[in-house]
Amino acid sequence: MKIQLWPNVLLYPLLFLIFILFFAFSNNKIHKTKIKDGFYKIEGKVLKPKEVEILSPKHLEGKIVNLNIKLPKDSYVRGYIKVKNGVVKTSKDFLEIYESKSVKTNLKDILKNRFKSTTENDWSKDIGLALLFGEGTKALPEDLLTSFSVNSLIFLLIMSGIHIDMIFRNLSKLFFGEHKEVFALLMLILYVGIFMEHGAPIIRAVSYLTVGVLLKALYRYTNPIKQFFVSGLMSLCFNASFYKSVGFWLSMIITFYILIYLNTIDIPKTFLGKLMLSSELSLVAILSSMFIISKLGPISFLAVFVVPFLLIIVEIYLVLGLLNILTIFSLPTFYIPLNKIAYYFGDLVYNLNLKPMYFKIPVYYGILFDITLLFAIFLIKDRILKIFSMVVLFGIAYTMWGL
Numbered sequence: 572m573k574i575q576l577w578p579n580v581l582l583y584p585l586l587f588l589i590f591i592l593f594f595a596f597s598n599n600k601i602h603k604t605k606i607k608d609g610f611y612k613i614e615g616k617v618l619k620p621k622e623v624e625i626l627s628p629k630h631l632e633g634k635i636v637n638l639n640i641k642l643p644k645d646s647y648v649r650g651y652i653k654v655k656n657g658v659v660k661t662s663k664d665f666l667e668i669y670e671s672k673s674v675k676t677n678l679k680d681i682l683k684n685r686f687k688s689t690t691e692n693d694w695s696k697d698i699g700l701a702l703l704f705g706e707g708t709k710a711l712p713e714d715l716l717t718s719f720s721v722n723s724l725i726f727l728l729i730m731s732g733i734h735i736d737m738i739f740r741n742l743s744k745l746f747f748g749e750h751k752e753v754f755a756l757l758m759l760i761l762y763v764g765i766f767m768e769h770g771a772p773i774i775r776a777v778s779y780l781t782v783g784v785l786l787k788a789l790y791r792y793t794n795p796i797k798q799f800f801v802s803g804l805m806s807l808c809f810n811a812s813f814y815k816s817v818g819f820w821l822s823m824i825i826t827f828y829i830l831i832y833l834n835t836i837d838i839p840k841t842f843l844g845k846l847m848l849s850s851e852l853s854l855v856a857i858l859s860s861m862f863i864i865s866k867l868g869p870i871s872f873l874a875v876f877v878v879p880f881l882l883i884i885v886e887i888y889l890v891l892g893l894l895n896i897l898t899i900f901s902l903p904t905f906y907i908p909l910n911k912i913a914y915y916f917g918d919l920v921y922n923l924n925l926k927p928m929y930f931k932i933p934v935y936y937g938i939l940f941d942i943t944l945l946f947a948i949f950l951i952k953d954r955i956l957k958i959f960s961m962v963v964l965f966g967i968a969y970t971m972w973g974l
Contacts, residue, residue, distance in 0.1 A: 583796070583797050583800035583801060584800055586800065586804065587800045587803050587804055590804055590807055591807070591814055678765060679704075679765060679766055682766060682896065682899065682900070683700075683704060683766075685899060685900045685901075686699055686700075686703070686704075686895070686900050688900075689895075689900045689906040689910070690906075690910055690913075691910045691914070692910070692914055693712065694715060694913060694914050694917035694918070695909070695910040695913040695914050695917075697710050697711050697712060697715060697917070698710075698711075698715075698888075698913040698916060698917055699892065699909070699913055702734050702885070702888065702889065702892065703766070703889075703892045703896065704766055704767055704768065705763070705766075705767030705768040705769075705770060705773050706768050707768065707770055707772075707818075708725075709768075714921065715917055715920070715921060718920050718921045718923065719920055720867070720868045720869075721868060721869050721871065721925075721927040722871050722874055722877075722920065722923050722924075722925045722927065723857055723864070723869075723870050723871040723872075723874040723925070723927070724874055724877070724878070724881065724920060724923075726821070726825060726856060726860075727878070727881060727882070727885060732772040732773055732775060732776025732777075732779075732822055732826075733776075733882075734885065734889060735759070735763070735773055735776035735777060735780070736776060736780065737885065737886055737889050738759060738762070738889055738893065739755055739756070739759050739780050741886075741889060741890050741893055742755040742758050742759055742762075742893070743755040745758075750788060752784045752787065752788070753784060753788050756780060756781060756784045759777065759780065760777065760781070762896075763777055766896070769809075769810070770816075770818060771806065771810070771813040771816040771818045771819035771822065772818050772819065772821075772822035774806045774809050774810065774813070775802060775803065775806040775813075775819065775822050775823065775826070776822070778801075778802035778803075778805040778806050778809070779798060779799060779802035779826070781802070781805070782798045782801050782802050782805070783795075783798050786798065795830045795833070795834065796830060796831075796834070799826060799827060799830055803823055806819070817863065817867070820863065821860050821863055821864070824859050824860050824863070824941075825855075825856045825859055825860050827859075828855050828856070828858075828859035828941075828944070828945070828948070829852050829855055829856065831945065831948055831949070832851070832852065832855045832948050833852075835948055835949065835952075835957070836954055836957075846879040846880075847879075849878055849879035849882055850875045850876060850878065850879055851875075851958060853874060853875040853878035853879070854875045854958070854961055854962075854965075855948075855961070857870060857871075857872070857874060857875065857965075858944055858961055858964060858965060858968075859941060859944060861930065861932065861937070861940070861968065862932040862934065862936070862937020862938070862940060862941065863937070865929075865930035865931065865932045865937075865972070866932075868927075869927035869928055869929045869930075870927065870928055870929075870930060871925035871926060871927045871928065872925075872926075872928070872965060873925040873926055874925055877923070877925065881916075881919075881920075884912065884916050885916075887912060888909065888912050888913060888916065891905055891908055891909045891912065892909060895909055928969065928973055928974075929973070929974040930968065930969075930972045930973055930974065931972055931974055932968065932972045933972075936971075936972070940964070940968060943964065944961065944964055947960045947961065947964065948961075
């Protein structure tokens with residue numbers, strides 16, 4: 572059967588590329604505004620400590636002003652800035668600082684503090700903040716973050732947004748009927764909107780689920796590849812700066828290659844078959860993102876044998892975590908085993924030594940490597956040969972760029 576490349580195949584990737592180029596071009600423009608000397612009244616929102624995004628007056632809109640005082644996170648700033656010779660300066664003498672928290676922020680803080688009060692140790696708290704509240708790398712201490720990174724397991728918590736898919740599937744089990752996924756999606760959006768940090772991998776994962784559920788509910792039709800590119804566009808519309816995020820690109824690359832791989836094989840039904848598939852998808856994730864991750868840290872090939880079992884632990888943890896959230900962390904029946912699972916999960920990863928290997932892959936060769944991987948997944952029909960070809964590709968990469 573002849574495949575029509577345009578518009579069935581190439582339209583959505585082309586639209587995605589156009590959006591990326593548009594955002595890159597529009598965000599790299601240099602706007603020069605001549606400001607007279609004097610004092611200017613401002614109202615701004617704190618993005619990070621010592622940074623303010625100007626909301627008014629309009630001719631300063633979008634500029635970042637560095638403050639010489641430390642500000643509380645999520646606070647608002649009102650006051651004056653001093654401009655001399657075109658340079659914006661601030662002083663605590665000119666600014667009046669007050670905190671203004673919304674109902675959403677208060678609710679999130681209450682639940683987060685409740686969660687922290689029920690945790691028995693730091694690792695339980697850190698992993699819970701990373702998985703249940705979407706704080707990612709910010710929540711993990713240096714030693715635990717290093718263990719996840721060097722063993723190529725960091726994508727379990729952060730990069731791929733896989734925990735969002737797990738939360739969605741668990742929420743779906745709370746409902747019945749034809750539109751149970753729609754209700755689960757609404758609960759997921761509410762949960763992510765209120766309790767989670769809005770990082771690029773999380774928004775991309777939620778966007779992907781949203782597009783898929785709506786297409787299935789309205790048109791009884793889903794196309795994972797088109798769904799993938801449309802969700803990428805939605806993520807960029809949510810926050811245009813995502814195109815500069817390493818987490819966003821890792822999430823996009825890993826998800827794309829996993830979808831392509833799943834599209835070329837028959838999905839197993841048995842438990843052992845699903846375990847095997849988890850290892851294969853872990854291999855695809857490591858290979859497809861290897862040239863980016865190699866610039867951030869080491870890579871462990873042995874992770875493909877460990878990931879299926881760790882995913883089971885993460886799944887159980889998320890089920891108990893959702894029950895804890897629904898009961899506001901008030902029942903020991905739920906939060907005690909949650910603490911134990913998180914602690915032993917962190918301890919297991921911390922003590923793992925999956926023989927990490929360091930690579931130094933040039934960007935152009937990395938792109939060529941990913942294209943070769945894509946062709947291997949597409950062209951080789953036999954599943955065993957497909958896996959063998961990916962192992963060979965890893966061997967070639969190690970021979971050429973392994974340190």
